Amino acid sequence: MRFVAVLCLGLSLAGCGRLISDRAVTGRTYPAHNSAVRLFLENDPQPSNCEEIAIVRAVGTGSEATLESVFDGLRKEAQSVGANAVVRVRIDHGAGVAGIGVAVRMPDGA
Amino acid sequence: MVRPRMTAQAVWARMRVILGAVLALSAVGCGGTRSSVARLAGDGAEYAGPVTVAAATLPASYEVVGAVEVESIKSLDDALSAFVERVREVGGDHGQIDRYWTTFETRTVTSTESYPCGTTKSPQTCTRSVTRQQLVIASHYIGRAMRTAARIQ
Numbered sequence: 001m002r003f004v005a006v007l008c009l010g011l012s013l014a015g016c017g018r019l020i021s022d023r024a025v026t027g028r029t030y031p032a033h034n035s036a037v038r039l040f041l042e043n044d045p046q047p048s049n050c051e052e053i054a055i056v057r058a059v060g061t062g063s064e065a066t067l068e069s070v071f072d073g074l075r076k077e078a079q080s081v082g083a084n085a086v087v088r089v090r091i092d093h094g095a096g097v098a099g100i101g102v103a104v105r106m107p108d109g110a
Numbered sequence: 111m112v113r114p115r116m117t118a119q120a121v122w123a124r125m126r127v128i129l130g131a132v133l134a135l136s137a138v139g140c141g142g143t144r145s146s147v148a149r150l151a152g153d154g155a156e157y158a159g160p161v162t163v164a165a166a167t168l169p170a171s172y173e174v175v176g177a178v179e180v181e182s183i184k185s186l187d188d189a190l191s192a193f194v195e196r197v198r199e200v201g202g203d204h205g206q207i208d209r210y211w212t213t214f215e216t217r218t219v220t221s222t223e224s225y226p227c228g229t230t231k232s233p234q235t236c237t238r239s240v241t242r243q244q245l246v247i248a249s250h251y252i253g254r255a256m257r258t259a260a261r262i263q
Contacts, residue, residue, distance in 0.1 A: 024190035026163040052164050057186055059212065059247055087166050094214030095245050102166040 017063030021073040023081065023103070025054045030082020030105065037075040038085040039101070046087050050104035053083045061096035070099040078103040143182040143189060147196040147255065151175050157201045161194045162258075165207040169258045176200035176255035183248045193251050202255030209252040219244050 030053070040046055058073025060066060070091070078086050083103035092098045152175035162169075178196040182189035197205035220241045228234030 022186050024186040026165070026190070046166065050166060052166055055165055055186055055190065055207070055210065057212065057249065061245070090211060092212040092214075095216065096214055096247070098212035098214075098247070100210050100212055100249070104166060 017061065017065070017069075019058060019060045019064040019069050019073050021056070021058040021077045023054045023056045023077050025081065026102075027052045027054070029053055032080045032082060034079060035084065037078045037083065038106070039071060039074065039089050040085065040087045042088045042090045042101075047085065047104075047106050049107050050085070050087060052102055052104050053078075053081045054103045055100065056081075056083075056086060056103045057098065057100040059096055059098040065093075065097045067091065067097060067099075070097050074099050074101060142184040143180065143192045145178070145180040145192040145196050147179075147200055148177045149175065149200045150177060152201045152257065155201050157198050157203055159203060161197050161203055161205060163190065163194060163197075163205045163207065165210065165253075168206065169204055169256065171259035172204060172206075172256040174254050175202050175257050178205065178251070178253050178255055180251045181248055182250075183246050186249055189249050189251055193253065197255040200255045202257055203260075204256040204258045205253055206256055207251050207253040209250075211250050213248045213250065215246045215248065217244050217246050218242070 028051070054077075056074055056077035058070045058077065060069040060073070074086050074089065078084075081103055083105055085106045086101040086103050089099055089101035092100075151173065176197070176199075178193055180189050180192045180196070182192065193205055193207065197203075218241055220239055222237050223240050224235050224237050226233060227236035
């Protein structure tokens, strides 16, 4: 009985959250990777000499409506186009949390 | 006039198809993407060549020929395509996205659905109006259409 209750709770929590992400490619893409991706919020100083690759977005709703999930989604989208940073990251929130930014290739060591 | 009899299962099957179509249509609205452009300079000729887009870096030299705005409940790619088309329309060869953001809206969608309302002996189909709340996520771009160095006379 307890197992069923825990299973139901787990399933309901998993079913209540959704993270969706997408991108629009604006430049040349690079091979996908699993390395670190740096995020620069829109009011932070932005790195220079970057090569733009794509606009990326991640939207979390329900239990996925957290900055952590959204940033994770942005990093994954950036990795998939070979970017090593997402600049001008803007956060919007309402019925969920959305992050949108520009995936770029920063020069090594920047 | 003799009305052909429908079984309850057939009515429900038809209702599911109608509901599916209504939901699919309401999800994209009237096309799903809306955009506009205002000309600020230039000769008005549409540009047929390739259009570049940037959101974090500016071209070395440029002339602004228009202002562009796009709102889309479809993908970022759809919004970008609309942006590029508007840039092209006012003769730009480069689109600079100055601002982008996401909005969440709860829209009330009203649809009509059918349901069986007769008896076993005389089955009938009735209709009713159903109102639902639907979450719509929209992306917005505001930017400039530019002519870059190579095309400035």
